[in-house]
Structure formats: structure tokens, C-alpha cells
């Protein structure tokens with residue numbers, strides 16, 4: 238009797254980042270009843286991210302170009318010796334997560350999705366075809382329940398899935414990185430090249446662990462941050478970032494006064510979660526481990542996972558177990574091989590600083606190699622593949638000798 242009183246929906250989504258937001262928009266636009274639970278009061282307001290977007294992102298996800306802060310056709314890779322290697326690729330973009338997540342959420346609402354903010358997901362019980370989700374309405378401190386046919390868990394790197402045995406992954410915590418970022422709101426613009434460039438820096442931290450650091454330009458600020466694998470004490474991380482930011486600002490905006498905002502969050506940079514779909518429940522975005530370990534890119538992967546979920550939940554709307562199984566297979570085919578290779582690559586590079594230099598020099602000298610590695614394309618010709626493998630073999634042989 239009690240269960241008939243529970244509110245119900247076709248698709249319940251946890252988290253309104255790019256994964257949850259895109260899933261909500263695309264499922265709602267097909268006519269599904271969609272409810273999104275988002276713990277923050279304002280979608281995107283607390284996301285810590287450099288918000289670099291790959292070329293064509295807005296077009297691919299039908300988002301307004303006004304989200305784009307800077308077009309960045311230049312990627313500057315800095316090796317552990319401080320040498321800069323410039324690579325050109327299609328115009329990448331930068332944005333902010335306040336704007337990106339906010340825009341996707343607004344379009345999801347326009348399509349008919351309901352987004353409940355201040356709604357903290359607590360628990361999920363699966364009983365055959367019934368999924369009962371528990372959450373807390375944080376402004377009132379009231380616990381609520383909702384029944385859903387399909388559930389999409391997209392709560393990012395802090396997702397607590399270990400309580401759900403079907404998705405537990407013992408390697409998860411070893412893939413977590415601690416990140417810290419400063420937003421530099423400059424009184425005067427930095428040098429013009431800064432606004433055309435995404436900078437990525439790789440070097441050992443004081444304790445020898447690999448630091449991946451960045452400078453991504455925005456309309457009104459420079460985002461300067463870094464990530465280190467594992468847990469790092471706050472003071473150590475702040476000291477590491479202060480040194481890096483100081484070096485970067487002296488190069489790009491010497492003597493310019495600035496207001497600086499500090500923010501930090503966890504990032505995942507390990508292997509994708511082995512199981513991401515079972516019994517009508519699917520896991521997407523960073524919660525599924527879909528982040529490129531070499532550069533921290535995960536927005537594209539998250540948004541794509543949301544799109545795949547919406548498509549399959551709609552196609553198998555009467556059979557949620559089939560939808561989640563098909564989603565897990567599709568996600569695996571689409572991303573796992575590349576993301577696993579990226580984890581192995583960063584591990585290989587991180588063992589010897591010279592390897593970064595060799596690879597980046599090869600990227601700069603052979604732009605087609607850099608482009609083939611950077612652009613995840615499914616329409617690679619055999620000639621592309623042969624070229625890529627030859628270049629990769631060349632790098633492998635040289636780096637083993639280094």
C-alpha cells in the first residue's frame with residue numbers, strides 16, 4: 238500500500254553536471270518524465286574546474302556559442318625541465334562551469350526535466366524492476382523517497398558507490414587526485430598569447446609525485462591550478478600552487494595587480510569503473526571514471542555518457558535492465574580502451590622526466606602525430622592508423638633508450 242503513495246518517474250538522475258544535465262535534457266526532449274537531484278543550491282556554482290572544452294563541443298551538444306570565453310587553438314606543453322612545446326589543434330575553447338552547467342540545466346528544464354536543487358542523494362534500493370531513491374531536501378532537512386524505472390548516477394568524483402555492490406571498484410581511491418586552483422582576476426589583461434593558449438605543465442612535486450598543472454584563460458580571469466595523485470596535505474598543496482602560479486603570472490602578466498580566488502576539489506584520474514550498468518541503474522561521467530588521466534579532460538566524456546544513457550533509456554524504456562546493460566556495453570566500447578591507454582601512458586611518462594620531453598618534442602615536430610593522439614576520431618583511415626602506430630613505436634623505442 239505504502240509504495241503506491243511514493244512519487245514516481247521514468248528517469249531519476251543524481252547530479253546535474255554535464256553527464257546528468259545532458260541526460261536530463263535529451264531524455265526529457267524525447268518525452269520521458271525526468272527528475273534530477275542536485276545537492277547544490279545553484280547548478281554549477283560550486284564546480285571547481287578549468288573548463289577547457291574540446292573543439293566543436295558546443296556544436297556537438299547544441300549549446301550556445303556565447304558560453305565560450307576564449308578560443309584556444311594553441312596547446313603549450315611544458316616538460317619537467319620547463320621547456321615549452323607548442324602544438325596547434327582545432328580551436329579548443331574555455332568556459333566556466335557556472336555557465337556551462339547552468340546553460341545545460343536551463344535547456345533541460347526547457348525540454349521538460351525537473352531539477353530539484355538542494356536535494357542530496359542518500360541511498361538507492363533495487364528490488365527487481367523497482368528502484369527506490371532516498372534523498373534529503375537540505376533546506377528543510379526533510380527526507381524524501383522517489384521511485385524510478387531508470388536511475389542514472391552522475392555525482393562526479395565524490396560519488397559514494399561503494400555501498401552499491403554491483404558498482405564497487407577497489408581501484409577507485411587510488412585513482413583520486415587532489416586539485417587546487419586559483420582564479421586570477423587581473424586588473425589589466427595578460428599578454429595576448431595567453432588568451433589563445435591552453436597550458437599544461439608536468440613536473441615532479443617536492444615529494445617526487447607527478448604534478449599536472451594548467452593555465453586556462455577566461456574572459457575575465459586566468460585559471461591556474463594543479464593536481465597531484467593521492468591525498469596531499471592542504472599546506473603542501475597550497476605551497477606547490479603558489480610557486481607554480483607565481484612563475485606563470487611572472488611570465489604572462491608581470492607586474493599586473495590581481496584579486497585571487499582559491500578553490501579545490503577531487504579529480505579522478507584512474508581506470509574507468511569496471512561495471513557501470515546493472516538492474517536498470519547506470520553510472521556516468523566522472524563517477525564512472527571517464528577522465529583522461531593525461532590532462533584531466535572529462536567534460537566531453539561526461540556529456541557523451543549522458544547522451545548515451547538518454548538514448549538507451551528511451552530505446553528500452555519498458556525494460557530498464559536491458560537499457561543499463563546496453564549502456565554499460567556502449568560506454569565500454571566508446572571510451573575504455575582510450576582511457577586505459579591514457580592511464581598507462583601517464584604512468585610510463587611519470588617514471589622518467591626525459592620521456593615527457595621526448596614525446597612533446599615529437600608532437601611539436603610532427604603535428605599530425607599530435608593531432609591524431611589528441612583528437613578522438615572514429616573515422617581514422619588505415620593510413621592514419623599506420624602513421625599513428627609508427628610514431629608511437631618511434632616514441633616507445635626512443636624513450637626506452639632514454
Ligand SMILES: Cc1cc2nc3c(=O)[nH]c(=O)nc-3n(C[C@H](O)[C@H](O)[C@H](O)COP(=O)(O)OP(=O)(O)OC[C@H]3O[C@@H](n4cnc5c(N)ncnc54)[C@H](O)[C@@H]3O)c2cc1C
Pocket residue numbers: 251252253254255256257274275276277281284285286287288289290356357358359391392393394395396416417418453462502503504521522523524527528533534535536537539
Ligand atoms: C580542478 C579540475 C579541473 C578540471 N578541468 C577540466 C577541463 O579543463 N576540461 C575537462 O573536460 N574536464 C576538466 N575536469 C574534469 C571535469 O570537471 C569532470 O570530468 C566533469 O565535471 C564530470 O562531469 P560529471 O557530470 O560526471 O560530474 P560533475 O561535474 O562533478 O557533477 C556532479 C554533480 O553531482 C552533484 N552531486 C554530488 N554528490 C551529490 C549527491 N549526493 N546528491 C546530489 N547531487 C550530488 C554535484 O554537486 C555536481 O553538480 C577538471 C576537474 C577538476 C577537479
